[in-house]
Amino acid sequence: MVNQVVRKSFAALSGLGALTTAAALVILAAIACGPSAPAPTATPAGAMPAKPVAVAPTSADLGGGSPEAFARVFADALASSKSRPVSAFADAAKPLASGQKLKVGFIFVGSQADLGYNQAAYEGSVWLEKHMPDVEVLRAENVPETAEVQRVAEQMIRQGATIIFPTSFGYSGPIKQIAGRYPNVVFLHQGDLETRENYGAYFGNIWQLEYAAGQVAGKMTKTNKLGFIAAFPIPQTLLNVNAYQLGAKSVNPKVETTFVLTSDWCDPAKQTTAVRTMIDSGVDVITQHQDCTKTIVEAAERSNIYVTGYHQDASPAAPRAWLTGAAWNWGPVYTELVSEIRNGTYKTSVIFAGLEAGFVKLSPLGKSVPADAQQAALATVEGLRKGTIKPFTGPIKDQKGAVRIAAGVTPTDAELQTIDWLVEGVTGNIK
Amino acid sequence: MNIFWLVLGGAFTGAVGPGVSVLYATYGEVITERAGRINLGIEGSMLMGACFGFLTAVETGNVVVAILAGGLAGSLLSGIHAYLVVFRDTNQLATGLAVTLFGAGVTAYAGRSFVGSSIEGLNPVAIPLFSNLPVVGRALFQQDLLAYAAYALGPLLWAFLHYTKWGLSLRAVGESTNVAFAAGRNPARWQVAAIMAGGLLAGLGGAQLSLALTHSWTEGMTAGRGFIAVALVIFGMWSPLRAMIGALLFGGAIGLQLQLQSIGAPISPFILDMFPYIITLAVLTVWTGAALRAMPEGLKGVLKGTV
Numbered sequence: 001m002v003n004q005v006v007r008k009s010f011a012a013l014s015g016l017g018a019l020t021t022a023a024a025l026v027i028l029a030a031i032a033c034g035p036s037a038p039a040p041t042a043t044p045a046g047a048m049p050a051k052p053v054a055v056a057p058t059s060a061d062l063g064g065g066s067p068e069a070f071a072r073v074f075a076d077a078l079a080s081s082k083s084r085p086v087s088a089f090a091d092a093a094k095p096l097a098s099g100q101k102l103k104v105g106f107i108f109v110g111s112q113a114d115l116g117y118n119q120a121a122y123e124g125s126v127w128l129e130k131h132m133p134d135v136e137v138l139r140a141e142n143v144p145e146t147a148e149v150q151r152v153a154e155q156m157i158r159q160g161a162t163i164i165f166p167t168s169f170g171y172s173g174p175i176k177q178i179a180g181r182y183p184n185v186v187f188l189h190q191g192d193l194e195t196r197e198n199y200g201a202y203f204g205n206i207w208q209l210e211y212a213a214g215q216v217a218g219k220m221t222k223t224n225k226l227g228f229i230a231a232f233p234i235p236q237t238l239l240n241v242n243a244y245q246l247g248a249k250s251v252n253p254k255v256e257t258t259f260v261l262t263s264d265w266c267d268p269a270k271q272t273t274a275v276r277t278m279i280d281s282g283v284d285v286i287t288q289h290q291d292c293t294k295t296i297v298e299a300a301e302r303s304n305i306y307v308t309g310y311h312q313d314a315s316p317a318a319p320r321a322w323l324t325g326a327a328w329n330w331g332p333v334y335t336e337l338v339s340e341i342r343n344g345t346y347k348t349s350v351i352f353a354g355l356e357a358g359f360v361k362l363s364p365l366g367k368s369v370p371a372d373a374q375q376a377a378l379a380t381v382e383g384l385r386k387g388t389i390k391p392f393t394g395p396i397k398d399q400k401g402a403v404r405i406a407a408g409v410t411p412t413d414a415e416l417q418t419i420d421w422l423v424e425g426v427t428g429n430i431k
Numbered sequence: 432m433n434i435f436w437l438v439l440g441g442a443f444t445g446a447v448g449p450g451v452s453v454l455y456a457t458y459g460e461v462i463t464e465r466a467g468r469i470n471l472g473i474e475g476s477m478l479m480g481a482c483f484g485f486l487t488a489v490e491t492g493n494v495v496v497a498i499l500a501g502g503l504a505g506s507l508l509s510g511i512h513a514y515l516v517v518f519r520d521t522n523q524l525a526t527g528l529a530v531t532l533f534g535a536g537v538t539a540y541a542g543r544s545f546v547g548s549s550i551e552g553l554n555p556v557a558i559p560l561f562s563n564l565p566v567v568g569r570a571l572f573q574q575d576l577l578a579y580a581a582y583a584l585g586p587l588l589w590a591f592l593h594y595t596k597w598g599l600s601l602r603a604v605g606e607s608t609n610v611a612f613a614a615g616r617n618p619a620r621w622q623v624a625a626i627m628a629g630g631l632l633a634g635l636g637g638a639q640l641s642l643a644l645t646h647s648w649t650e651g652m653t654a655g656r657g658f659i660a661v662a663l664v665i666f667g668m669w670s671p672l673r674a675m676i677g678a679l680l681f682g683g684a685i686g687l688q689l690q691l692q693s694i695g696a697p698i699s700p701f702i703l704d705m706f707p708y709i710i711t712l713a714v715l716t717v718w719t720g721a722a723l724r725a726m727p728e729g730l731k732g733v734l735k736g737t738v
Contacts, residue, residue: 110649110650111543111547111649113547114547141543142539233700258693259692260700261700262689263700263701264654267652267654268645268649269452269645269654269656270449270689272448273444274689276445280437280440280441281437292647294547298549298647299645428693429697429698429699429700430700431699
């Protein structure tokens with residue numbers, strides 16, 4: 001009886017053969033085309049005035065930062081650049097024919113809905129499109145940090161892109177390899193410390209907000225153990241974990257931060273495992289330097305611990321667990337860069353700024369944070385903005401207790417970007 | 432000593448978490464290979480299960496339907512593999528890889544707008560008493576239902592393969608299609624069924640990954656775990672019971688490396704990150720002799736020189 005049923009179902013299974021023939025054809029097509037990355041899609045914008053307009057951001061656009069400081073950051077970077085102005089070579093600086101749009105390509109390493117790094121960059125590109133109506137943005141998501149990014153960038157250039165924003169740290173190598181081949185295109189890398197004539201870079205001092213978030217975490221922890229889940233021990237990451245621990249320690253002398261690396265910018269299974277492992281060892285506030293932040297934020301909410309965010313406001317994903325977070329504010333930065341290129345005044349340089357110029361901002365404070373701690377966090381942000389709080393002013397010791405920044409010394413932004421050690425109170429190994 | 436227990440506990444916690452999805456995929460591949468076929472498309476089936484399980488959970492809010500959808504999606508993808516290798520006689524290794532790439536593409540496209548979605552998902556249920564056991568209690572007995580089902584499935588599959596008529600038929604097909612045919616079995620049907628059942632199990636593993644472990648969908652989130660499952664089948668010498676040990680060992684290596692990092696062990700995180708793969712490779716190296724003897728005859732043509 002049972003055997004009969006089974007025989008019938010096997011017969012039905014082999015009947016599927018016909019269906020799968022069609023699928024097989026699809027596969028063959030897939031093989032022929034190779035592993036396909038998503039093709040860049042053009043996103044049309046609204047109305048288009050004939051000439052580009054320079055867009056001066058307001059203080060509200062800058063998350064409370066000052067428009068003057070914002071303008072000064074760009075002016076200083078141009079003044080100190082040794083490159084030629086892009087008007088000498090860039091197609092983007094040439095006048096547009098009427099009805100034509102300036103095509104700007106954005107390449108993302110992950111999904112634009114990752115509640116993290118890529119969403120922050122994506123929202124910046126939307127801001128750019130909204131504020132410069134004669135700009136057309138081409139986007140490609142989920143592009144790996146390999147030769148694949150060269151292929152995608154070249155495809156965008158063939159589609160007419162004259163400015164390319166490769167927004168992931170690991171794109172720097174592959175993009176620099178092809179930058180020389182396209183001397184009329186301007187590449188603007190997010191996070192590099194080097195330039196070429198047509199390859200500039202910019203980044204933000206997001207560690208300032210890691211310091212502020214660390215303070216909140218240091219106040220909220222009951223176990224005095226914070227957890228930091230990172231991907232790779234690059235300077236940006238080390239700066240963040242150091243700032244987090246320094247912030248926490250400034251309000252709670254007993255606090256320690258546990259630091260683990262997942263060796264992947266977005267592997268949710270490893271992220272979850274790291275959260276569980278940390279909870280087992282007593283951590284009750286967690287943060288991260290991953291590209292996609294949703295999994296860890298939600299895991300904290302489910303596990304009854306607290307979380308501070310990174311890259312992007314993810315508070316809706318964790319109404320109870322959310323304390324606050326560090327977030328990017330790329331829109332005005334992208335817009336300023338594009339309008340300077342458009343006007344021919346841009347020279348490739350490395351632009352770095354923080355709260356004062358509104359490159360970064362504090363994510364909303366969660367309802368679990370008591371009012372006095374909320375006040376203190378806002379005061380800290382103001383102090384960092386005005387420069388009255390300088391977290392990395394010495395003496396600062398490393399994990400082994402050796403003084404790495406001497407008493408009274410404040411490292412420059414560039415010096416901070418070369419940090420390759422962890423501060424006292426961080427448990428973890430990076431070499 | 433405290434540190435020792437902490438590390439061991441962490442390894443166990445890690446072992447069961449990422450281990451369960453790999454375990455399902457390993458079960459699936461055991462069934463497939465016992466019927467004399469190899470399916471490298473299992474990675475694609477896991478992705479299908481993870482993606483369509485998650486999508487269904489978002490759309491319906493019903494986690495049981497979501498699990499079934501995940502299994503079905505994995506099974507359908509492996510159906511393509513089954514058709515090609517059984518009826519069109521294509522190269523099994525190349526076809527499996529193509530199927531995986533196809534699955535990766537389909538899921539990247541289908542899951543695109545669901546990356547930021549939240550689901551209730553499948554949450555851990557503690558088993559009273561057992562979950563209070565020291566070291567292993569929380570790790571083993573505070574898990575989701577799919578994990579408990581995976582514990583039970585190992586012995587059940589083993590019993591199925593060794594003590595049922597169907598299990599015998601399946602193994603007979605895997606040893607020699609001619610003999611099975613002479614005994615009145617239709618080898619093609621058995622192989623298609625085995626490959627699709629394997630895809631179903633891999634799909635369930637993928638669903639566990641997205642619905643229970645991470646509550647998230649991300650493109651390519653299986654990160655090669657399906658291929659690890661293929662290696663674990665060899666380690667497990669085509670036995671579902673040994674596969675359990677293999678999957679726990681692999682998962683445990685992930686948990687162990689994270690735990691060692693978090694206590695600040697003086698080992699490079701880059702070395703620690705290789706742990707799971709070093710263990711997999713080491714085990715394959717040590718086991719090869721015995722594994723070759725246990726290999727179903729039908730696989731030898733495909734795998735000769737590769738094991």
